[in-house]
Amino acid sequence: MTRLCVNGETHDLACEDRDSLAGVLRDRLGLTATRIGCQHGSCGACNLLLDGVPVRGCLVPVALAEGQAVTTLEGLRDDPVMIRLREAFTAHHALQCGYCTAGMLVAARDLILRGRATSAAEVRAGLAGQLCRCTGYDGIVAAVLQAAQ
Amino acid sequence: MVAMEAKGWIGASVPRREDARHLLGQGVFAGDVTAPGMLELAFWRSPVAHGRIGAVTRPAGVFGAGEIGPVTLLPAGPDMPGFRQAPYPPLADGVVRFVGQPVLAALAATRGAAEDLCARCEVEIAPLPAFADVPAALAPGAAVLHPGWADNRYGSGHVKAGDVAGLDAPIRIRRKLGLGRQSAAPMEPRALIAVPDRRTGELVLHISSQGPHVLRHALAAMLGLPESRLRVVAPDVGGGFGAKNRLMPEEVVACALALKLDRPIRWVEDRREHLMAGAQAREHLYDLTLHATRDGIALGIEGELWVDAGAYALWPTGAFAEAGMAARNLGGPYGIAHLDVRHHTVATTKPPMGPYRGVGRTGACFAIERLMDALADEVGVSRYEIRRRNLIAKLPHVTAAGMTLDTGDYPAALEACVGMLDLPALEARRAAGERVGVGFAIYTEQSGHGTAEWAGRKARVVPGHETATLRMHPDGSLTLLTAIHNHGQGLETTLAQIVAEELGLHPEAIAVRHGDTGLSPFGFGTFASRSLVFAGGAAKAAAEMLGAKLRRIAAHFLQADLALVELRGGRAWAGAASLPLVDLAHAATMRQERLPPGEPPGLEATADYCPPEDAGVFSYGVHAAVVRVDAETGAVALEDYCVAEDCGTMINPMIVDGQVKGGVVQGIGTALTEELRFDAEAQPLSTTFADYRLPDAPSLPEIRVLHLVTPARCTVHGAKGVGEGGAIAPPAAIASAVEQALGLGMVVTATPVTPRRVLSVLP
Amino acid sequence: MIPAPFTLRRTADWDALPALLEDALPLGGGQSLMPLLALRLAEPAALVPLRDLPGLSEIAERDGALWIGAGVTHARIEDGIGPVPLREWLSLVASGIAYRPVRNLGTLGGSLALHDPASDWPVALLALGASAVLRQGDMRRVLLVEKFCTGAFATALQPGEVIEAVTIPIPATGTRFGWCKLAPAPGAFAEALAGVLHAPGAAPRIAVASPAGARLMPEAPPPDDPHLARLRDVAIRRAGA
Numbered sequence A: 001m002t003r004l005c006v007n008g009e010t011h012d013l014a015c016e017d018r019d020s021l022a023g024v025l026r027d028r029l030g031l032t033a034t035r036i037g038c039q040h041g042s043c044g045a046c047n048l049l050l051d052g053v054p055v056r057g058c059l060v061p062v063a064l065a066e067g068q069a070v071t072t073l074e075g076l077r078d079d080p081v082m083i084r085l086r087e088a089f090t091a092h093h094a095l096q097c098g099y100c101t102a103g104m105l106v107a108a109r110d111l112i113l114r115g116r117a118t119s120a121a122e123v124r125a126g127l128a129g130q131l132c133r134c135t136g137y138d139g140i141v142a143a144v145l146q147a148a149q
Numbered sequence B: 001m002v003a004m005e006a007k008g009w010i011g012a013s014v015p016r017r018e019d020a021r022h023l024l025g026q027g028v029f030a031g032d033v034t035a036p037g038m039l040e041l042a043f044w045r046s047p048v049a050h051g052r053i054g055a056v057t058r059p060a061g062v063f064g065a066g067e068i069g070p071v072t073l074l075p076a077g078p079d080m081p082g083f084r085q086a087p088y089p090p091l092a093d094g095v096v097r098f099v100g101q102p103v104l105a106a107l108a109a110t111r112g113a114a115e116d117l118c119a120r121c122e123v124e125i126a127p128l129p130a131f132a133d134v135p136a137a138l139a140p141g142a143a144v145l146h147p148g149w150a151d152n153r154y155g156s157g158h159v160k161a162g163d164v165a166g167l168d169a170p171i172r173i174r175r176k177l178g179l180g181r182q183s184a185a186p187m188e189p190r191a192l193i194a195v196p197d198r199r200t201g202e203l204v205l206h207i208s209s210q211g212p213h214v215l216r217h218a219l220a221a222m223l224g225l226p227e228s229r230l231r232v233v234a235p236d237v238g239g240g241f242g243a244k245n246r247l248m249p250e251e252v253v254a255c256a257l258a259l260k261l262d263r264p265i266r267w268v269e270d271r272r273e274h275l276m277a278g279a280q281a282r283e284h285l286y287d288l289t290l291h292a293t294r295d296g297i298a299l300g301i302e303g304e305l306w307v308d309a310g311a312y313a314l315w316p317t318g319a320f321a322e323a324g325m326a327a328r329n330l331g332g333p334y335g336i337a338h339l340d341v342r343h344h345t346v347a348t349t350k351p352p353m354g355p356y357r358g359v360g361r362t363g364a365c366f367a368i369e370r371l372m373d374a375l376a377d378e379v380g381v382s383r384y385e386i387r388r389r390n391l392i393a394k395l396p397h398v399t400a401a402g403m404t405l406d407t408g409d410y411p412a413a414l415e416a417c418v419g420m421l422d423l424p425a426l427e428a429r430r431a432a433g434e435r436v437g438v439g440f441a442i443y444t445e446q447s448g449h450g451t452a453e454w455a456g457r458k459a460r461v462v463p464g465h466e467t468a469t470l471r472m473h474p475d476g477s478l479t480l481l482t483a484i485h486n487h488g489q490g491l492e493t494t495l496a497q498i499v500a501e502e503l504g505l506h507p508e509a510i511a512v513r514h515g516d517t518g519l520s521p522f523g524f525g526t527f528a529s530r531s532l533v534f535a536g537g538a539a540k541a542a543a544e545m546l547g548a549k550l551r552r553i554a555a556h557f558l559q560a561d562l563a564l565v566e567l568r569g570g571r572a573w574a575g576a577a578s579l580p581l582v583d584l585a586h587a588a589t590m591r592q593e594r595l596p597p598g599e600p601p602g603l604e605a606t607a608d609y610c611p612p613e614d615a616g617v618f619s620y621g622v623h624a625a626v627v628r629v630d631a632e633t634g635a636v637a638l639e640d641y642c643v644a645e646d647c648g649t650m651i652n653p654m655i656v657d658g659q660v661k662g663g664v665v666q667g668i669g670t671a672l673t674e675e676l677r678f679d680a681e682a683q684p685l686s687t688t689f690a691d692y693r694l695p696d697a698p699s700l701p702e703i704r705v706l707h708l709v710t711p712a713r714c715t716v717h718g719a720k721g722v723g724e725g726g727a728i729a730p731p732a733a734i735a736s737a738v739e740q741a742l743g744l745g746m747v748v749t750a751t752p753v754t755p756r757r758v759l760s761v762l763p
Numbered sequence C: 001m002i003p004a005p006f007t008l009r010r011t012a013d014w015d016a017l018p019a020l021l022e023d024a025l026p027l028g029g030g031q032s033l034m035p036l037l038a039l040r041l042a043e044p045a046a047l048v049p050l051r052d053l054p055g056l057s058e059i060a061e062r063d064g065a066l067w068i069g070a071g072v073t074h075a076r077i078e079d080g081i082g083p084v085p086l087r088e089w090l091s092l093v094a095s096g097i098a099y100r101p102v103r104n105l106g107t108l109g110g111s112l113a114l115h116d117p118a119s120d121w122p123v124a125l126l127a128l129g130a131s132a133v134l135r136q137g138d139m140r141r142v143l144l145v146e147k148f149c150t151g152a153f154a155t156a157l158q159p160g161e162v163i164e165a166v167t168i169p170i171p172a173t174g175t176r177f178g179w180c181k182l183a184p185a186p187g188a189f190a191e192a193l194a195g196v197l198h199a200p201g202a203a204p205r206i207a208v209a210s211p212a213g214a215r216l217m218p219e220a221p222p223p224d225d226p227h228l229a230r231l232r233d234v235a236i237r238r239a240g241a
Helices: A021-027 A080-091 A101-113 A120-126 A138-148 B019-023 B111-119 B134-138 B212-223 B249-261 B271-277 B320-328 B361-379 B383-390 B410-419 B423-431 B451-456 B491-503 B531-558 B581-589 B653-673 B730-742 B755-761 C033-038 C074-078 C086-095 C108-114 C120-127 C226-238
Strands: A002-006 A009-013 A047-050 A053-056 A069-071 B039-045 B051-057 B102-108 B122-127 B153-161 B171-178 B181-183 B191-197 B202-207 B230-233 B265-268 B280-282 B284-292 B298-308 B338-346 B436-447 B466-472 B478-482 B510-514 B565-568 B571-574 B577-580 B604-609 B617-629 B636-646 B703-707 C024-027 C046-049 C059-062 C065-069 C131-136 C139-144 C149-151 C162-169 C176-182 C192-198 C205-210 C213-216
Touching: A002 A021, A021 A047, A047 A101, A053 A101, A080 A101, A080 A138, A080 B019, A101 A120, A101 A138, A101 B019, A120 A138, A138 B653, B039 B111, B039 B249, B039 B271, B102 B111, B102 B249, B134 B298, B134 B338, B153 B320, B171 B361, B191 B249, B202 B212, B202 B249, B212 B230, B212 B249, B249 B265, B284 B320, B284 B361, B298 B320, B298 B361, B320 B338, B320 B361, B361 B383, B361 B436, B361 B730, B383 B410, B383 B436, B410 B436, B410 B617, B410 B636, B423 B436, B436 B730, B466 B531, B466 B581, B478 B491, B478 B531, B491 B510, B491 B531, B531 B565, B531 B571, B531 B577, B531 B581, B531 B604, B571 B581, B577 B581, B617 B730, B636 B653, B636 B730, B653 B703, B653 B730, B730 B755, B755 C226, C065 C108, C074 C086, C074 C108, C086 C120, C086 C176, C108 C120, C108 C162, C120 C176, C120 C192, C120 C205, C120 C213, C149 C213, C176 C226, C192 C226, C205 C226
Parallel strands: A002 A069, B039 B265, B202 B230, B298 B338, B478 B510, B636 B703, C024 C046
Antiparallel strands: A002 A009, A047 A053, A047 A069, B039 B102, B051 B122, B153 B338, B171 B284, B181 B280, B191 B202, B191 B265, B284 B298, B436 B617, B466 B478, B466 B604, B565 B571, B571 B577, B617 B636, C059 C065, C065 C162, C131 C139, C131 C162, C176 C192, C192 C205, C205 C213
């Protein structure tokens, strides 16, 4: 059995060792905000927090998340930074199809909390490897800057 | 019901209603849908580009061609006798024709277990010759890919107007040009789950699709099902860009197996599958000669173009629109009266080509704009000046290929774009030795085209109309049902704006539902920059019908002259007297004895819409790219990117900006980084995002957009399509800018303009 | 794209490790290994995560060198460890590796042990004159990085042996370090890498990525591809050689 603590709830699940954390969250716990876009760490759609730190959920064998706090976008509903980010994303049209959005928000929140969202250039650099195919990124950059203020 | 401002929703940057669910992670994509008893599907795919299948060893749970139940292959490609058929079997039957082609289908409780079954399969394949590109496929003596073909062309066409040969033009510039092969690469790969519904007897397919109704038609025909027993639901779709608008083998196999086994079957494409076997795009080759006067006035274009369409034609139209559209659009926004261009759609041992944002025109724009740059160099004027001299000055204008460029002011757009730049400052930097340069490219974007245009292309599906149903419920709330699909375009918001404008309501009062054959009337889906024009037209017409009925009932209740009744703020008004719409809705549905004599009950309107201008309405724009080139490494850095565009009336300017910027960045990918590469044996070399590189934020400047607004003559509120335009011009603009930065003439002839290519053109 | 089945063998015992590794691969942060497994380019029967081994995340100054446990992540190095100026140099290298969520799990030791010829740490550590502390049970040996990196994807690690730490000599006052990574985009794998260490009074020590992995100039074999060879020359110059 794998014991996972996800968004403050504990789950005991029979998993295969090869299962990824992102896959288990999606298929076993129905936490589908964590999206899978490449399964090789290049796109960032599966970003989630492990002990508060963003990681690629597709590259973490689920058993290695035991003993750590897993937080997905679903668990950040009332997070004050996330509330500001949601408002700013809507105001700046920072999403279109919505598929990259959860991973983008998790990455953006981390930039803000680390104080790395003080200029457009810094936000762009910090969003390296967060792929969005729809927006061209301008709205995202503007939204992160606004939410960081 | 929310009642706010009665008028003024057209042109308002209303925040998108779609955002809230995605920002909370509550969007539902096809890969999120599950069903009890579901099996996961994985494919054993061909490891070789071309070969004959021999002995197959496989474990239980793995199905081959002929074992998935009856499937009828459909003819695909244009509906014309000369187009050769290459039906794409759901599972390879005897021969494989590209690396990644599905050969065997494995089912297991998890995707991992299904892939394990694939790993245990052994398939003998006797190699046959691979043709990795057009020259190889058309080489004399090349083997043919499909039985009965005389050579490896699906078909050819000829666009001829005027008399190029008779021009006797003093300047002739011949160039060979090409665009790399691409993947649309939406962030959500394809995904589907086919679920037998035992209550209704329907097979319900949830699938990441741009057009569920048309997909249902094809799938039902292939599976031998009545369409009434197949429901196709496209839930949230994580980007399409054309890649999710063709019938693909995986959905046929999944549905066939779900029917055969009476169990839910799910398949979720992984990124490697998408890059290896999803619909591919672009890859054009051109050999063109531009005829011009010594003043730099372009007169005619002659030559040939080839499209590498891959091994099969995807239903319905394959990639044939690609070559024909490229040929017909070669004149671009210029008054070139003479065209003599042969186009060829060629089969290679690569994955089939599908549509991708900008279909045909990204290549055509690259070709004509590169030729215009060469012409400028030849006659010794600036690349800006050559465009100023050649742009069509007055619209409407019928092009040599017969397309009517309807409204707008192309020279004004050029001046507007130039006005966004500080060209003297750029020139000063160049004078100081910096390797910076600016390039311009101009495009037109045919959008909202209807029956005659599609029928003229011999399309098997002629998307010349769209239907909407608007239903007012007994409590006065409204639902708009439409068959287009919204996968990022914000149509749930903009269609609500259009209905709100008509009925004097707040957009939030109108629910918009789409993407479900079980809900909406038949329609074609979202592609070809058509949805706002078509579905907007249908929504507006339905709202007008419903509004008329509401006014008739209100006139009766208010004892007023019908002509005096207007709808505003959620109420019907006659002078100072008014009624809430909910009273009218209640009467029309629950209390019909209150209706005026002869007024039928119900508050539902279904309207069909065909745009009056069949040839479509043409958006257009001027792009300017400013680049800095590192002459040591060949790296190209984009410093600035400006767009002056005109897509007619903007229903929601914020959304228009998003469409333009998103399109531009995809075009920047075409220009600089994205390429599906193959080796000489047609083995794919770009099967991960580490190898197929999408642009990301650090590599991009802000995309600056300026709007000129010339309403279309006949569309809803004068709007034109805007989805594709952004992706058309960037390769041409960036190639030109790189040359200026390096102080070179027209030497960049292919995309992507990688550091290797840059260094290869340096003297 | 799911890895072939494997079992995870957890251990926090250095002495138990060699036996567990007999038919298994060690797993550091997994940021390189998990994609390879997902693509089924490798199909080990078992993986042994190293992160529970005691001391693996230790950072200390000892004997004139900075000791960095093999399990220390790129992100932690990016955020600053050790004394100035090494602190800035290491941060600069770390910040160019992949993307922050990857750097949060990817480890110094994992990167060095894989020795991908396009990866950053082997070249940087080689330039800095670092050594790898190798451990098997309770036996340790220390190898200079130039001895450790034997070829592309090849190292001097013996069966059952893993990297416990990396030690980097604290540079003498006045020493300068130059670093140049030429990649198609920020975070992408390098097309050329060069690190140069200038100690006062000594010849510059130039490390580069080569087809044979991280090597010192002038011994490093040139890339076969003329384009990459040209980029390497540019990188060496820009790194300040």
